Amino acid sequence: MPKPATIRDVAAAAGISIAVVSRVLNDGTGPVAPATRQRVLKVMEELSYRPRTAARELKSGPTTTLGLLLADVTNPFFARLADSIVREARSRGVQVILMTTQEDARLEQDALDTLAARRVGGVIATPTSTNAASWQRLIELDTNIVFVDRYVEGVVEADHVSIDNERSARQATEHLIDLGHTRIGFISGPLSTTTGRARTEGHLATLARRGVAVDSQLLCNVPFRGDQGADAVGSLLNLAEPPTAIIVANTAQVAASVRRIRQSSIRVPEDLSLIVFDDNPWTELFTPSLTIMRQPIAMMASHSVDLALARIGGSSEPHSVVIEAEFVVRSSTQAPA
Amino acid sequence: MPKPATIRDVAAAAGISIAVVSRVLNDGTGPVAPATRQRVLKVMEELSYRPRTAARELKSGPTTTLGLLLADVTNPFFARLADSIVREARSRGVQVILMTTQEDARLEQDALDTLAARRVGGVIATPTSTNAASWQRLIELDTNIVFVDRYVEGVVEADHVSIDNERSARQATEHLIDLGHTRIGFISGPLSTTTGRARTEGHLATLARRGVAVDSQLLCNVPFRGDQGADAVGSLLNLAEPPTAIIVANTAQVAASVRRIRQSSIRVPEDLSLIVFDDNPWTELFTPSLTIMRQPIAMMASHSVDLALARIGGSSEPHSVVIEAEFVVRSSTQAPA
DNA sequence: TTGTACGCGTTATCAG
DNA sequence: CTGATAACGCGTACAA
Numbered sequence: 001m002p003k004p005a006t007i008r009d010v011a012a013a014a015g016i017s018i019a020v021v022s023r024v025l026n027d028g029t030g031p032v033a034p035a036t037r038q039r040v041l042k043v044m045e046e047l048s049y050r051p052r053t054a055a056r057e058l059k060s061g062p063t064t065t066l067g068l069l070l071a072d073v074t075n076p077f078f079a080r081l082a083d084s085i086v087r088e089a090r091s092r093g094v095q096v097i098l099m100t101t102q103e104d105a106r107l108e109q110d111a112l113d114t115l116a117a118r119r120v121g122g123v124i125a126t127p128t129s130t131n132a133a134s135w136q137r138l139i140e141l142d143t144n145i146v147f148v149d150r151y152v153e154g155v156v157e158a159d160h161v162s163i164d165n166e167r168s169a170r171q172a173t174e175h176l177i178d179l180g181h182t183r184i185g186f187i188s189g190p191l192s193t194t195t196g197r198a199r200t201e202g203h204l205a206t207l208a209r210r211g212v213a214v215d216s217q218l219l220c221n222v223p224f225r226g227d228q229g230a231d232a233v234g235s236l237l238n239l240a241e242p243p244t245a246i247i248v249a250n251t252a253q254v255a256a257s258v259r260r261i262r263q264s265s266i267r268v269p270e271d272l273s274l275i276v277f278d279d280n281p282w283t284e285l286f287t288p289s290l291t292i293m294r295q296p297i298a299m300m301a302s303h304s305v306d307l308a309l310a311r312i313g314g315s316s317e318p319h320s321v322v323i324e325a326e327f328v329v330r331s332s333t334q335a336p337a
Numbered sequence: 338m339p340k341p342a343t344i345r346d347v348a349a350a351a352g353i354s355i356a357v358v359s360r361v362l363n364d365g366t367g368p369v370a371p372a373t374r375q376r377v378l379k380v381m382e383e384l385s386y387r388p389r390t391a392a393r394e395l396k397s398g399p400t401t402t403l404g405l406l407l408a409d410v411t412n413p414f415f416a417r418l419a420d421s422i423v424r425e426a427r428s429r430g431v432q433v434i435l436m437t438t439q440e441d442a443r444l445e446q447d448a449l450d451t452l453a454a455r456r457v458g459g460v461i462a463t464p465t466s467t468n469a470a471s472w473q474r475l476i477e478l479d480t481n482i483v484f485v486d487r488y489v490e491g492v493v494e495a496d497h498v499s500i501d502n503e504r505s506a507r508q509a510t511e512h513l514i515d516l517g518h519t520r521i522g523f524i525s526g527p528l529s530t531t532t533g534r535a536r537t538e539g540h541l542a543t544l545a546r547r548g549v550a551v552d553s554q555l556l557c558n559v560p561f562r563g564d565q566g567a568d569a570v571g572s573l574l575n576l577a578e579p580p581t582a583i584i585v586a587n588t589a590q591v592a593a594s595v596r597r598i599r600q601s602s603i604r605v606p607e608d609l610s611l612i613v614f615d616d617n618p619w620t621e622l623f624t625p626s627l628t629i630m631r632q633p634i635a636m637m638a639s640h641s642v643d644l645a646l647a648r649i650g651g652s653s654e655p656h657s658v659v660i661e662a663e664f665v666v667r668s669s670t671q672a673p674a
Numbered sequence: 675t676t677g678t679a680c681g682c683g684t685t686a687t688c689a690g
Numbered sequence: 691c692t693g694a695t696a697a698c699g700c701g702t703a704c705a706a
Binding site for chain 4: 006007008018019021022025026029030051052054055056057058059060
């Protein structure tokens with residue numbers, strides 16, 4: 001139970017000044033006699049000395065630590081994003097503090113305060129849409145922000161990385177129209193989110209361009225959390241004139257939606273074609289294997305980390321990176337009966 | 338670009354001393370005139386002042402921050418564990434720093450150093466088995482350790498939370514023997530891990546007790562990372578006398594294993610019964626729905642956080658919490674043909 | 675190489 | 691009681 005050693009303990013034990021110890025710690029800072037260096041290293045080992053990050057940060061201001069603020073690690077898309085980002089950051093010697101918001105604006109608030117208090121160098125986030133003011137404050141604290149997937153309008157100085165949401169929805173819709181579908185159910189996230197809106201717009205624009213009538217009953221905006229994807233599917237299937245195809249453009253609701261379809265007697269793809277925005281092992285294992293829109297996660301991660309680190313110190317213009325999603329046609333789509 | 342305000346800035350702007358500001362910050366520390374308090378709060382707001390965590394920690398030693406060191410967020414089991422732990426911790430006002438090891442001892446080393454440098458109050462981890470010394474050093478730094486799922490033998494002062502691995506394997510094996518199976522393929526993690534070993538032992542013990550011959554060809558120990566679960570399944574199916582049932586007791590390899598089975602012409606459960614250690618939405622969506630061994634994640638999370646926080650400050654005896662897993666019989670198991 | 679001021683919030687000690 | 695002063699914790703960096 002000897003309390004942890006400090007730099008002064010090390011200096012004393014090695015019979016030299018703390019300045020030298022400090023130099024051994026961050027070598028390159030100044031000259032140290034090889035013999036001395038060895039001795040210091042040995043002493044540090046014996047005392048199992050670890051410099052405290054708190055003390056370092058206190059001196060050196062904004063850290064190279066990154067905050068990662070995700071809506072939900074349970075969603076495999078975010079989980080894989082987290083994995084990639086952590087890996088990417090670590091390979092550059094940067095630590096990541098991960099926090100989750102559960103899509104809750106209050107929790108996001110708290111997290112932002114924490115991040116601000118820690119003076120992290122940057123924050124990579126999938127934001128809810130209601131805390132613009134908090135984001136601004138973070139920016140004023142010299143933190144640079146990278147929004148991934150979604151973004152908050154009005155936070156102008158933030159970077160942004162995402163797939164081309166509008167285009168991806170367009171592509172999915174076109175695929176179905178090409179097959180001959182005209183009644184297409186569309187399940188997206190809330191219109192208050194940029195992704196929900198962009199995807200819905202892409203879908204509607206395509207319908208219009210291809211001369212397919214829009215039936216607002218076929219458009220479902222459901223929250224990310226919860227199981228409302230199932231309810232949406234239920235309503236679609238119970239319509240007097242049900243859709244012959246469904247696009248689930250809300251990644252978080254894919255599992256619930258698919259489960260609901262499976263519980264019904266509807267056959268995929270004979271009675272119903274299905275496209276989901278989700279890149280997950282199980283979409284391939286499902287019977288039939290699902291046609292999906294895949295987000296290139298590793299690429300998004302690497303760009304995000306790039307941006308978050310690039311602007312630490314030298315603040316430049318905000319960047320926006322748009323990546324193409326990959327449309328993978330498998331067995332869940334075919335021409336309507 | 339005015340650099341972030343400090344406590345002294347606030348004091349100056351409010352026309353008082355920093356001591357008072359500090360008291361307003363952590364109220365209860367000392368008396369402050371209500372009028373003064375209001376003024377201070379207002380000034381803090383205007384300057385968008387945030388006390389720096391680094392400075393606070395420097396003074397107060399070991400933090401209430403928890404480190405969470407997981408093997409792989411991409412594995413849904415760990416992802417959900419992370420989610421639960423973060424939620425649980427947050428509800429007690431504790432922050433969580435998440436790091437991942439990718440099952441790599443070197444990365445784990447680094448992470449442990451980082452955590453040591455940050456003087457986190459506790460670490461919850463699913464360890465690899467090779468860094469006993471590093472764990473010891475962390476403990477000497479007054480960090481308390483909670484191993485979840487797996488643990489490291491030889492690190493005596495650490496707490497431990499897990500399901501009863503031996504029993505869960507026994508239960509799965511017994512279910513199959515009861516159905517009439519005698520050739521059972523068993524895919525587990527490396528024998529160097531406590532979970533891999535305990536589950537294998539449970540399996541073997543049950544075979545012995547029920548008088549079923551052991552065929553070492555039916556026992557596969559595969560790593561957690563990678564896709565070797567598929568290879569293992571391949572070998573099992575290609576045996577001269579293939580198994581009539583398979584237990585995948587390696588959560589990380591479930592998806593790969595199932596995919597491999599699906600690619601073959603083998604029918605489940607007619608030709609092959611299947612039990613997987615995995616609690617995941619898709620196991621229910623699969624055709625047929627899979628019989629699973631479910632780990633009660635929320636409970637494990639809550640116990641872990643409890644233990645990690647309980648011993649902060651007052652170090653007591655190490656605890657070991659064993660939770661019963663839940664065996665869910667669905668449609669992927671039946672009597673052999 | 676060494677001595678030492680510095681960064682910033684906390685808290686014990688003191689004065690009003 | 692309210693508010694002020696100063697020392698402290700620990701690593702960094704510059705002047706000596």
